[in-house]
Structure formats: structure tokens, C-alpha cells
Amino acid sequence: MSTRNTIILAAGKGTRMKSKLYKVLHQVCGLPMVEHVLTEVEKTGMDKIVTVVGFGADDVRNTLGDRSEYVLQDKQLGTGHAVLQTEKLLGNTTGTTLVISGDTPLFTAETLQNLFDYHDAKKAVATVLTSIAPDPTGYGRIVRNKLGIVEKIVEQKDATEAEQEIDEINTGVYVFDNQALFKALHETTNDNAQGEYYLTDVIEILKGQKATVAAYQMADFDESMGVNDRVALAKANKIMQRRINEKHMRNGVTLINPEDTYIDINVKVGADTIVEPGVLLKGNTVIGEDCFIGAHSEIHDSILHDRVKVTSSFIEGSEMADDSNIGPMSHLRPESQIGKKVHLGNFVEVKKSHIGDGTKVGHLTYVGNAELGKNINVGCGVVFVNYDGAHKSTTTVGDDAFIGSNSNLIAPLEVADHSFIAAGSTITDKIAKYDMAIARARQTNKPNYYQKLPYRGEE
Ligand code: UD1
Ligand code: CA
Numbered sequence: 001m002s003t004r005n006t007i008i009l010a011a012g013k014g015t016r017m018k019s020k021l022y023k024v025l026h027q028v029c030g031l032p033m034v035e036h037v038l039t040e041v042e043k044t045g046m047d048k049i050v051t052v053v054g055f056g057a058d059d060v061r062n063t064l065g066d067r068s069e070y071v072l073q074d075k076q077l078g079t080g081h082a083v084l085q086t087e088k089l090l091g092n093t094t095g096t097t098l099v100i101s102g103d104t105p106l107f108t109a110e111t112l113q114n115l116f117d118y119h120d121a122k123k124a125v126a127t128v129l130t131s132i133a134p135d136p137t138g139y140g141r142i143v144r145n146k147l148g149i150v151e152k153i154v155e156q157k158d159a160t161e162a163e164q165e166i167d168e169i170n171t172g173v174y175v176f177d178n179q180a181l182f183k184a185l186h187e188t189t190n191d192n193a194q195g196e197y198y199l200t201d202v203i204e205i206l207k208g209q210k211a212t213v214a215a216y217q218m219a220d221f222d223e224s225m226g227v228n229d230r231v232a233l234a235k236a237n238k239i240m241q242r243r244i245n246e247k248h249m250r251n252g253v254t255l256i257n258p259e260d261t262y263i264d265i266n267v268k269v270g271a272d273t274i275v276e277p278g279v280l281l282k283g284n285t286v287i288g289e290d291c292f293i294g295a296h297s298e299i300h301d302s303i304l305h306d307r308v309k310v311t312s313s314f315i316e317g318s319e320m321a322d323d324s325n326i327g328p329m330s331h332l333r334p335e336s337q338i339g340k341k342v343h344l345g346n347f348v349e350v351k352k353s354h355i356g357d358g359t360k361v362g363h364l365t366y367v368g369n370a371e372l373g374k375n376i377n378v379g380c381g382v383v384f385v386n387y388d389g390a391h392k393s394t395t396t397v398g399d400d401a402f403i404g405s406n407s408n409l410i411a412p413l414e415v416a417d418h419s420f421i422a423a424g425s426t427i428t429d430k431i432a433k434y435d436m437a438i439a440r441a442r443q444t445n446k447p448n449y450y451q452k453l454p455y456r457g458e459e
Contacts, residue, residue: 031264081197150214152201244267309324313332325342336355344361360378422440
């Protein structure tokens with residue numbers, strides 16, 4: 001049966017990254033580079049995807065999971081050697097095989113599909129994807145004869161001075177007739193400057209067999225960028241960020257300064273939402289319509305429904321319902337559920353708590369491990385004391401309760417609905433419905449004591 005296969009090369013250590021993290025796992029806009037590659041490849045409808053792993057094999061496997069099959073390349077003897085390791089999985093199939101590197105995160109499915117179409121139209125045995133580089137240093141160069149027909153690919157380190165002048169580069173993406181690929185790979189040698197088995201040599205070998213070799217030149221060099229060091233990683237992030245931001249703007253999101261707005265690839269944002277500069281929207285965050293995300297806010301893996309307003313705040317692993325607001329300078333820690341029309345003001349920290357619709361927590365308050373009902377007023381400087389040094393305990397507060405300023409609610413504790421806590425109270429005992437609790441030292445006034453004080457202001 002004729003199949004469509006992809007081989008993703010991801011076994012290299014990435015020495016030039018100077019990192020403990022394996023190169024292909026470095027992230028671009030919230031996803032490891034190799035996952036970007038896999039996601040785009042999947043969109044082109046592959047029968048089989050095989051990833052070649054080596055350095056960091058387990059980490060790469062854990063990252064991609066069962067979206068790919070894997071082969072192990074024990075020693076990194078070159079890109080040709082890497083592809084050859086897949087022979088036990090792919091050697092017996094017929095059809096076409098795409099080869100792509102795990103360190104080229106910007107390729108789109110559309111370009112890969114164009115490459116397949118070109119390969120088919122040319123009835124080629126191999127088609128290499130090329131582009132024109134403003135600075136080709138470091139890339140393999142496409143050597144064409146006088147008629148413009150591809151002869152071979154020469155690596156930077158093996159190139160003559162004349163060849164180094166060539167600005168058409170090998171993007172490291174190819175489509176091969178599967179059988180011809182493995183046959184040619186057996187003929188590669190490591191007789192070159194790096195002592196490696198180069199995949200690129202397959203082109204010259206196939207030419208020697210009079211096979212049809214084509215080159216498909218893509219228009220946008222940026223898309224073909226390979227990331228070998230941190231400078232290129234930053235560039236790749238920038239290019240992908242621009243792409244993501246333009247998509248959101250086209251979908252009706254206002255980005256006040258897209259150059260300074262950082263949105264991960266899987267984030268969703270609804271129409272008519274406004275995002276101010278310096279904002280980070282990370283992970284699997286989902287933001288609804290007509291929201292306002294103010295300058296320098298950071299939101300990770302959270303869900304914000306419609307008309308939510310965030311002013312300079314930090315939100316992680318939480319959910320905010322319609323018409324709620326937070327900030328400035330507040331923090332939602334994981335597992336916080338904020339109800340509709342809730343107001344969280346400045347310097348408020350909420351952790352693993354549920355806050356019911358219409359409740360207000362205006363200022364300087366910590367809410368941890370708490371269940372708050374609806375329309376509660378939480379005064380300024382309230383602390384939900386949830387930790388005794390060993391255990392976390394829960395506080396529940398019923399609807400329409402009033403919690404006076406500067407109160408401590410020591411968990412475990414139940415405060416009934418329609419109850420009232422006087423300001424400055426330290427509450428340790430359950431409060432019943434309609435009760436007022438007051439737990440503070442009584443005030444004593446000493447008449448005329450002022451005149452005995454060493455300090456006296458002028459009258
Ligand atoms: C490679 C190409 C070069 C091309 C460039 C495009 C070769 C010989 N050179 O060079 O022509 O312009 O990509 O970005 O193919 N890998 C393995 N096993 C190995 C060696 C590498 O799996 O033994 C993997 C790496 O993890 C990486 C990919 O193959 O994902 C490319 O290897 P890299 O060393 O980055 O090749 P380049 O020098 O960039
Ligand atoms: Ca590379």
C-alpha cells in the first residue's frame with residue numbers, strides 16, 4: 001500500500017543552545033519546537049509519523065506522546081544516519097516520505113502541502129524545500145548547474161568559497177520516494193568536514209542514478225528558519241508571535257501594541273476584547289468577548305468569560321465568570337472560581353476558593369481555601385486564616401454576609417448567610433444566621449489623660 005510518512009529528526013543535543021534542556025524542547029510561543037513541527041505535519045494528513053529520538057529521548061517521547069512513533073538513534077552520527085534508523089518501521093512501505101527537523105518550528109502545514117503538490121507535479125523521486133536567505137551562513141547551500149537544475153547540497157563547512165556565495169539554502173525539509181530514500185541512504189559516507197552521515201548527500205546520490213530531483217523554493221525565508229542557538233530562538237519567537245497576534249487582530253481582538261503583547265499559540269481570545277501592552281497570555285488560556293486585559297497583566301491556563309476586566313494582575317489556573325473584575329495588583333492562584341459580577345479590588349490574593357456572584361472583596365485581603373456565597377461584602381484587610389502550620393482548613397461564608405475590615409477568620413469555620421462580623425474581629429467560632437459577631441478588646445477611654453502625657457501638642 002502506498003503511504004504518506006513523516007520523519008521528524010529530533011535526536012541531536014543542540015550543543016549550540018548551551019542548555020540543560022534538549023534543543024527541540026525549547027519553547028516557541030508556549031510549545032516545544034518539536035511539537036509545533038508535529039502539529040503542522042499532522043494537519044497535512046499523514047499515515048505514519050516517526051520521530052527519531054536520542055538526546056533527551058524520554059522527554060521528547062513524553063512531550064509528543066502517542067501522536068508519533070519513535071526510533072532511537074543511539075549515537076548522533078548525522079542526519080542521514082538518523083533517517084536510516086527509521087528503516088525498520090518504514091523500509092517496507094512504498095509511497096512518499098517527508099523529512100523535517102524538530103528545530104524548524106515555523107513551517108506551516110500549507111507550505112508542507114505545497115511541497116507535496118510540487119513533488120507530485122514534477123513526478124520527482126526527491127524534492128528539497130529551499131529558500132533565499134538574507135544571510136545563508138550556517139545553512140546547507142543548493143548547488144544548481146547552468147540550467148538551474150539542482151545538482152547537490154553542500155554544507156557550510158564543506159563549501160568552497162564560491163559555494164558559500166550561494167544564497168539559496170536547504171531548509172532541511174524534503175519529500176522522497178520512500179524506497180529510493182532508504183536505498184540511497186545506504187550509499188552515504190561520512191567523508192566530510194564533520195565526519196557525519198549527511199541526509200543532504202542523498203540528493204547527489206540520486207542525481208548520480210539519473211533520478212528526478214526537484215527543488216521547491218518557498219517565498220518566505222522566515223518560515224524556514226532553523227533554531228540552533230538562543231539568538232535564533234528569540235527570532236523564532238518574535239516571528240511566531242507576530243503571526244499569532246495578527247490572527248487575533250483579524251478575528252476582532254484589539255491589541256494596543258502588538259509588538260509588546262505575548263500570546264501563546266493555544267490561547268483563545270473573543271472578539272472586541274482589548275489587550276493592552278506588556279500583557280502575557282499563556283498556556284491554554286481562554287478569554288471571552290468584550291474583556292479588558294490591562295497593561296502588564298499575566299494570565300496562565302485560565303478561563304475568563306465575557307466582559308471581564310483585569311487591571312495589572314496575575315491570574316493562574318483560575319476561572320472568572322461574566323462581568324467580574326480584578327485589580328490593580330491582585331493575584332488569583334490556582335483553583336480559584338470567581339462568580340459573575342464579582343469585584344476583586346487591589347492587593348487581593350485568592351487561592352483555591354470559590355467566590356459567589358456579586359460578592360465584593362475590595363482591598364488588601366487574602367482568601368484561601370474558602371467558599372464564599374453571593375453578595376457578600378468583604379471589608380479591607382481581611383485574612384482567611386487557612387493554615388495552622390501543618391494543615392489547610394476551609395472557611396465557608398453564606399450569602400449576604402458582611403465581613404468587617406481587618407477581621408481574621410480562623411479556619412475551620414462556618415459563617416452563616418445574613419450574618420455580620422464587626423470590624424477588627426478575630427473569629428474562631430461558628431456564626432449563626434442573623435447574628436453579629438464581635439471579637440475584639442473593648443475600648444476604654446481615660447478622661448483627661450492627655451494632659452499627663454510627656455507629649456502634648458500646642459492648643
Ligand atoms: C541541517 C542540514 C542543512 C540545512 C539545515 C536547515 C544536514 C547535514 N544539514 O543542518 O543542510 O540547511 O539543517 O535547518 O542535514 N539530528 C539527529 N541526529 C543526528 C544529527 C541531527 O536527529 O545525528 C537532528 C537534530 O536534532 C536536528 C536536525 O536533525 O533537529 C538537524 O540537525 P542540525 O545539527 O541542527 O543540522 P544543521 O547543522 O542545522
Ligand atoms: Ca538545525
